[in-house]
Amino acid sequence: MSPTDDDIQTLPQTLKTALNQPTEDSLQGLCDAHAGADLSDALEALPEDQMLDFFRRLDVSCTADVYAHLEPDHQTRVLHALDEDHASQLMSALSYDDAASVLEGLQDDHAESLLETLPDDDQEALETLLGYPEESAGRLMTPEYATVQPDWSVGEAMDHLREHHELAETVNTIFVTTPEGELLGWVRLKELLLSRPTTSVRERMHTDVVSIAAEEDREEAAHRIGHYDLDVLPVVDDNGHLLGIITVDDVMDVLRAETTEDFHRMAAVGDMVLSLRDASMSLLYRKRIGWLLILVAVNIFAGIAIGYYEAAIEAVVALVFFLPMVIASGGNAGAQAATLVVRSLAVNDIQLRDWWRLGGKEVLVATALGVTLAAAIWVSGNWLGTVEVANAIALGMFFVIIFGSLFGLFLPFALTRVGFDPAVASAPLITSVIDIVGILIYFGVAVAMLGL
């Protein structure tokens, strides 16, 4: 494989040519020569019927790895295009965690009828996985793993691993359980390899095992794997029995999805699983119009606030000139503070209880920002208007920056406190609220200082 950029750039074209030939030989050759991840990207760049053709014509020994890398909606479409036998073979060839996530995306009756075509043990394993809550650690785990027991000798353990090698997807770390499956500890494969065969597993076992309950959030699983630098995280039930394992590459996908969700929320875009490339126009419209309409409603109050100070505007028109600068600065300072807090909460850098300490720090930082920006606007104000107007807009700027910064800092904490995702504290939402309050502060200060 050793993919060069050129190979990958031309792969869609090469695939197309191979799909146009009557025999499967050159298709099969491409399958052998390229990584599933690259082939799936290339297929997604082709028209849908050609993509479906690829899966119809080739055997699952080749297509399963390609299929596992497709976007969720393409996975569903391919499954619909295959006959029952072929679909069933494909599902059996996937790893359980991949198969579970495909089934999750199907209509209930389709998923059920597909499950029934699978061998009994696959069916049972998948039903168990799908029984855990969505976005839980249980959904993310694979129930395929090999364990050893503490009373075994290292020689017995190695024999067992050799026999069950197809189960031992990750072999750096092997978990040690009782015969009933209670998780006791772990041992590095390396340590088994280096020990005399007569040594007992118990002697080599580490008992400082970090695990997660099946019902916990998959984000917590990702956090634990990152925090403790684990290859693999064991998933246990309430009695401490091992149910499955989550590997580090599983959580990379989770982290990516959760981060994308945060990005979208912070820009007031609804949650969407699909990639931008594949999202339909109607989906994009629906995910964006909701917040835009809410924000229009919020901004009615900004209009009302301006209307309230009509007399002041007529008396000193220069005030309107500096208005966008002041309220935009307040919104910007608020968006900065909110983003810093949202991201720090997301990576567990700060906790809810840090609010007071960060709030105190923010008051001082906002004061420094406010003084600097007030000085900048005072200079322009003095140049374009009178000293009195310059003083009024500078003081208005100062208070708007203080309000904006503290509101931006506070909102994500408040949302977390009441059980919302802090990322809902989007820049557009914060900007809109600060617009309204900023207009009131700005004109309020001006009216008081200029005696309007």
Place this chain on the structure above:
Amino acid sequence: MSPTDDDIQTLPQTLKTALNQPTEDSLQGLCDAHAGADLSDALEALPEDQMLDFFRRLDVSCTADVYAHLEPDHQTRVLHALDEDHASQLMSALSYDDAASVLEGLQDDHAESLLETLPDDDQEALETLLGYPEESAGRLMTPEYATVQPDWSVGEAMDHLREHHELAETVNTIFVTTPEGELLGWVRLKELLLSRPTTSVRERMHTDVVSIAAEEDREEAAHRIGHYDLDVLPVVDDNGHLLGIITVDDVMDVLRAETTEDFHRMAAVGDMVLSLRDASMSLLYRKRIGWLLILVAVNIFAGIAIGYYEAAIEAVVALVFFLPMVIASGGNAGAQAATLVVRSLAVNDIQLRDWWRLGGKEVLVATALGVTLAAAIWVSGNWLGTVEVANAIALGMFFVIIFGSLFGLFLPFALTRVGFDPAVASAPLITSVIDIVGILIYFGVAVAMLGL
């Protein structure tokens, strides 16, 4: 260990108590009982002199793992607080990639004098790592790994791995090289375990090896590991010789740092390595004031634009009432489009060449958004004013949404094209530009339609 939330919550207090005792026994006990990642978090919650005390009083066999998990600036401060011998021992106890990133953060002369205290081979290995460009794959790799040769038997290969086990940090995948170090392929440890000892390594070797050049960007390394689901990515020189390996846990840290950078840039916050928790007030001020001042300057033009339409405002005051709603909606639609594009570019979901296709789609989505929002504002406009005013502001809204969406979509592509990070297309920057153009469009349409 098996950390419960309670244990971790009380760990700072427990550590404090242990630090106040004259002997090291209970400190040592804590070190043995807790993960380095948890101890480092707890120490960072204590006053600095107590944190330094911990590293002064305990041996590196205990502190190295804790040290490796500290924030970069704390790492530097600890190193300054230790005497030369102790500092040198600590550096030797770290993995090469961790040690290199610590040295990176020191003053040049301090780094150099510290390097000289290290054993020759450590010194040489670290100097090589530090010779690669910052944020390159070479900086991220560890030069400690074990390889096997194709002409060896599986038995010889296993003996070699047993002898060099301390090098074989990751053993799931073993790389196969010529005696001169040229990378030929890879083999799973599992496959070696399952083969007869007389089989040759060549027979078991896979040649579809994905690698990266040492000079390439570390983000590309992270991308390849994620895309191909690798445990470990080999780093090679221009002649295809193996230089080191990058493991999946190394790139998790990279992804986290790069994502935080994107979040901060999109909220117009300067790059900062530090966590929000530990960032000083002066750092926070400096990272935020730059963009705020630039945006104030940009917003002067919004003031000028309003000033230009003073006569229109005086003629129909209702126009000012709806202005915040229209320009805020344009800014929001633009921020949505920009965020979708920035995130999709960051995760390689779309490429620069997709601009035309996405642009076409965005025109249609923006038209639908514009029509909906125009209808919403027409209703309020008709209710509060005349039909003529309602028509004018609705049409203004429509064009502002179209402009905002396309500008938000286009800016990240344009920035990428000229070699900037697309995340510089921050919501505040986009909002400010759309404010100015939005004001001109809005009043321009109103003046034309109302004949002002």
